[in-house]
Amino acid sequence: xxxxxxxxxxxxxxxxxxxxxxxxxxxxxxxxxxxxxxxxxxxxxxxxxxxxxxxxxxxxxxxxxxxxxxxxxxxxxxxxxxxxxxxxxxxxxxxxxxxxxxxxxxxxxxxxxxxxxxxxxxxxxxxxxxxxxxxxxxxxxxxxxxxxxxxxxxxxxxxxxxxxxxxxxxxxxxxxxxxxxxxxxxxxxxxxxxxxxxxxxxxxxxxxxxxxxxxxxxxxxxxxxxxxxxxxxxxxxxxxxxxxxxxxxxxxxxxxxxxxxxxxxxxxxxxxxxxxxxxxxxxxxxxxxxxxxxxxxxxxxxxxxxxxxxxxxxxxxxxxxxxxxx
Numbered sequence: 001x002x003x004x005x006x007x008x009x010x011x012x013x014x015x016x017x018x019x020x021x022x023x024x025x026x027x028x029x030x031x032x033x034x035x036x037x038x039x040x041x042x043x044x045x046x047x048x049x050x051x052x053x054x055x056x057x058x059x060x061x062x063x064x065x066x067x068x069x070x071x072x073x074x075x076x077x078x079x080x081x082x083x084x085x086x087x088x089x090x091x092x093x094x095x096x097x098x099x100x101x102x103x104x105x106x107x108x109x110x111x112x113x114x115x116x117x118x119x120x121x122x123x124x125x126x127x128x129x130x131x132x133x134x135x136x137x138x139x140x141x142x143x144x145x146x147x148x149x150x151x152x153x154x155x156x157x158x159x160x161x162x163x164x165x166x167x168x169x170x171x172x173x174x175x176x177x178x179x180x181x182x183x184x185x186x187x188x189x190x191x192x193x194x195x196x197x198x199x200x201x202x203x204x205x206x207x208x209x210x211x212x213x214x215x216x217x218x219x220x221x222x223x224x225x226x227x228x229x230x231x232x233x234x235x236x237x238x239x240x241x242x243x244x245x246x247x248x249x250x251x252x253x254x255x256x257x258x259x260x261x262x263x264x265x266x267x268x269x270x271x272x273x274x275x276x277x278x279x280x281x282x283x284x285x286x287x288x289x290x291x292x293x294x295x296x297x298x299x300x301x302x303x304x305x306x307x308x309x310x311x312x313x314x315x316x317x318x319x320x321x322x323x324x325x326x
Contacts, residue, residue, distance in 0.1 A: 001042040002181050005073035005102075008047035008063045009118070011091040014080035015054045017112045017170050018045075018061065021077055024174050024190055028182050031189050040182040046070045048094055067098055073107045075177070080113035080170065085139060089121050096122050103160070110162035110177065112170035119163065120144040129156040133166030134203055138212040141260050152204040152310070165203040171196045204310040205319065209273040211266065215258040219244040223251075224259065227267055231274045232294045237263045271295070272308045279313060282321035286313045 006021055022043055029039035047063030054060065065071070076099060081088040099122050103109055111119040116132040117140065119125060125147045132140050137151040150156060154165040154172050164173035175196055179187035191198035211224050223240050240263060241251035255263050271293040278289040287298065295301040305313050 001038075002040055003071065003074045004041050004043045005046045005065075005070060005076045006043060007076065007078050007095060007115075007118075008045050008052050008061050009079065009081060009088065009092045009095075010048055010052060011088055012082035013054070013088075014082055014113065015059060015061075016168070017079040017115070020168070020171060021079065021112070021174055024171065024194055024196075025178070027193060028178050028186050028190050031186055031193070032182065040186075044070070044073075048092070067094060070098075072105055073102055075108045075110065075181075076102050078109070078111040078115035078118050080115050080133075080167075081117055082114070085114065085117045085136070085143070089117060092118055093121075100124065108160040108162070110164075110173060112164050112173065113166050116140065116163050117143065119161070120147050124161060128158050128161060129163075131156050131163045131165045131203075134207040135166065138214060138260070141212075142214065152202060152207070154201050154203050166206070169200070169203055172200050202310040204308065205316070207309075209269045211270065212259045212261075217254055217258045219246065220251075220255050220258040223255065223263075224266065227263075228270050231270055232292065234294055235267065268304060269308065272305055275301075275305065275313070276309065276316060276320075279317040280320045282317060286317075289313070 004025065006018060008018065025041045025043055029041055032039050044065055045061065045063040046065050046067060047061070048067055050062060050066065052061050052063065095118060099109060099119070103124055109119060109124070113133050114136050116130050120130065120140070125144065127146065127148065129148045129150050131150055131153050134151055137149060141149055154169045155176055156163045162173060162177070164170045171194070175187050175191055175198060178190055188198060190196070211228070213221055213224060215221070223244065226240070226243070227235055237248055237252060241248045244251065252263060259266060261269065274293045275289050278284055278292060284292070290298060290301045302312060309316055311319065
């Protein structure tokens, strides 16, 4: 059997990512047993203490093993953390050398949502792809600039290290792992039994672009606000640089460093975000919305919209407006 360790972090974390993972893996085992086959997953909860409270003490989990007593795992799952990530990493720092040791001894590692912060703190993600919740992307990039954050994806799989996108998309990674270790028929059964959309790979339709403004480069922050307040205009990099008495090269370098986007990418993102909001209101036509955000080429607009959101403008409207639901 595959030895699976689910970490139980200290401090605030997302309880559903622990319970949901345990439930679906157990469901896979039960399905296999109903077919007269042996279960695949031997799941163990591993913590730093014998009792870990959640939700202000409303719930608690009693891990089956304390970290120093936990046996070597084949797969270690890091659930989603919550609250201040710096404090969360400090509270759970004892997991870091253990995770490194497990990986070096042959275990695979998987982070769920913001569990990516703890996994990245091991240094094992340096130069590798990783996903996390889109709302945490800015903080993650700031904390771990040497990790290749793939903000739009739901699942990454690289050299025995996995990660998932935000919130309940962790269930897609669990299905992915079930397919790998128990076979596709079992994964399909779990998809149907737990009503998880099988094969979903993109979290772009759920992303709300706010722009990274937690940096300390004030001229760049002012440039961001200027673009956001003039979303209909096509603003050149030269114009922005001259507004703040910077050379074009220096402005572009500082903008990329502060926001993780080029100025052109930033303008595209804020224009598409404005278009998304108009589509959600469901009143204007796609063509009118295109003009509202400063585009005149309908083909180019639709291509860019789908590149950023994963959906065409019409598909997006149908998904998120009341009229579309009806």
